[in-house]
Amino acid sequence: MTSYRATQAAILSQANKEKLLIKAKRLLAGTRKKDHLITIFSDEKLFSVEAEFNSQNHRVLATNIQQAADRGVKINQKYYVEEILEKHVLPWAQNHFGQKKYIFQQDGAPAHTAKMAQKWCKDHFPAFIPKDEWPASSPDLNPLDYSVWGVLQNKVCARPHANIEALKKSLTEEWDKLSVQ
Numbered sequence: 001m002t003s004y005r006a007t008q009a010a011i012l013s014q015a016n017k018e019k020l021l022i023k024a025k026r027l028l029a030g031t032r033k034k035d036h037l038i039t040i041f042s043d044e045k046l047f048s049v050e051a052e053f054n055s056q057n058h059r060v061l062a063t064n065i066q067q068a069a070d071r072g073v074k075i076n077q078k079y080y081v082e083e084i085l086e087k088h089v090l091p092w093a094q095n096h097f098g099q100k101k102y103i104f105q106q107d108g109a110p111a112h113t114a115k116m117a118q119k120w121c122k123d124h125f126p127a128f129i130p131k132d133e134w135p136a137s138s139p140d141l142n143p144l145d146y147s148v149w150g151v152l153q154n155k156v157c158a159r160p161h162a163n164i165e166a167l168k169k170s171l172t173e174e175w176d177k178l179s180v181q
Helices: 014-031 077-097 115-124 143-156 164-177
Strands: 038-041 102-105
Touching (some): 143 164
């Protein structure tokens, strides 16, 4: 006999599945318009200076590696809007996309779904997928969850890092090596 760790998964009722399908179809229809070519996905991922994953480590939330929040910073709605969205995400998006239409999407983290953050995103991004339109329990809709984070974790977390700065440097180097394909 072999011992296995229990996996966690969302239990979806038939009603939840039907709601997910409706929301997913609505999102898909919105992406088929000719003026929609760009979606900016936001997400967070835990990386450790230790070689092995340790679930007790702190999370680091950032729009990119250089702007990672300092250790111990609580990411509440005020910090998220003022320090992340205003100072990093919006200027980055404006610099990269100019007048092109793009959609900003975020996950269900409490700071993202707070009224202040939802209103700010609606007021400042050309298009925004609000929390009520994003299918619940569907991390697989975000390519960062099913592609990018796993690749970075395999490359960066295979070795220990002396400190947070060394980890950020490794993450930046590996991020820059990622292929668009």
